[in-house]
Amino acid sequence: GENVEQHPSTLSVQEGDSAVIKCTYSDSASNYFPWYKQELGKGPQLIIDIRSNVGEKKDQRIAVTLNKTAKHFSLHITETQPEDSAVYFCAASIRVGRGYSTLTFGKGTMLLVSP
Amino acid sequence: DGGITQSPKYLFRKEGQNVTLSCEQNLNHDAMYWYRQDPGQGLRLIYYSQIVNDFQKGDIAEGYSVSREKKESFPLTVTSAQKNPTAFYLCASTQGANYGYTFGSGTRLTVV
Numbered sequence: 001g002e003n004v005e006q007h008p009s010t011l012s013v014q015e016g017d018s019a020v021i022k023c024t025y026s027d028s029a030s031n032y033f034p035w036y037k038q039e040l041g042k043g044p045q046l047i048i049d050i051r052s053n054v055g056e057k058k059d060q061r062i063a064v065t066l067n068k069t070a071k072h073f074s075l076h077i078t079e080t081q082p083e084d085s086a087v088y089f090c091a092a093s094i095r096v097g098r099g100y101s102t103l104t105f106g107k108g109t110m111l112l113v114s115p
Numbered sequence: 116d117g118g119i120t121q122s123p124k125y126l127f128r129k130e131g132q133n134v135t136l137s138c139e140q141n142l143n144h145d146a147m148y149w150y151r152q153d154p155g156q157g158l159r160l161i162y163y164s165q166i167v168n169d170f171q172k173g174d175i176a177e178g179y180s181v182s183r184e185k186k187e188s189f190p191l192t193v194t195s196a197q198k199n200p201t202a203f204y205l206c207a208s209t210q211g212a213n214y215g216y217t218f219g220s221g222t223r224l225t226v227v
Contacts, residue, residue, distance in 0.1 A: 001174070006157075009155075031213065032212070032214075034215045034216075041221075042220055043119075043121075043218035043219050043220045043221050044158075044205070044216075045218070046215035046216070046217075051213060089157060089158065095212050096165070096171070097165075099211055099212050100146045100209070100211060100212050101212040101213065102148070102163055102173070103148075103160075105150075105157045105158040105159075107155060107156060107157035108155075108157050
């Protein structure tokens with residue numbers, strides 16, 4: 001099955017700095033890669049995603065890059081703010097038939113942005 | 116507003132008891148999922164359902180059971196066979212392959 005590795009497990013930055021979180025996946029059939037933000041005691045929220053037919057996607061301060069040859073993808077947050085502090089998860093999808101898929105998640109990165 | 120509702124938010128189980136976690140969605144999504152979250156372990160797939168009256172085991176299905184009698188509802192039962200049930204349980208749904216999941220707010224289950 002799919003295996004997703006995520007690094008680092010914790011990341012501390014100063015407000016205004018950039019943060020980068022990296023993930024690798026094992027199954028070359030994976031073709032959809034979402035990123036989620038989870039605040040304490042809440043469910044994860046989708047913040048950005050990328051499909052395998054593009055190499056980069058940007059949404060304001062957040063961007064994701066995908067290298068299918070190397071099987072890795074990264075989340076970039078610029079101009080970090082204290083409210084960006086949360087746990088971030090990457091995921092890779094595998095189709096399971098009937099037009100649906102399941103997501104395999106990385107173990108998460110705890111991002112702490114200090115004022 | 117459309118979304119996923121999980122209840123209860125907190126649940127306490129005695130040794131040997133079965134407990135059922137509720138998950139309801141009004142997004143008209145066909146596919147629903149249950150994940151378990153433990154500290155430092157990420158999210159692990161328990162069961163998923165792509166259509167009413169059909170469901171498949173995920174990576175850690177032992178000790179759990181589900182049903183999908185209605186499109187809107189996908190309850191999870193944690194049975195006494197699950198030896199380490201204390202965890203945060205998340206329900207999710209999606210409109211199709213290669214679309215993001217919408218997650219509920221979770222149920223925290225504790226064995227007492």
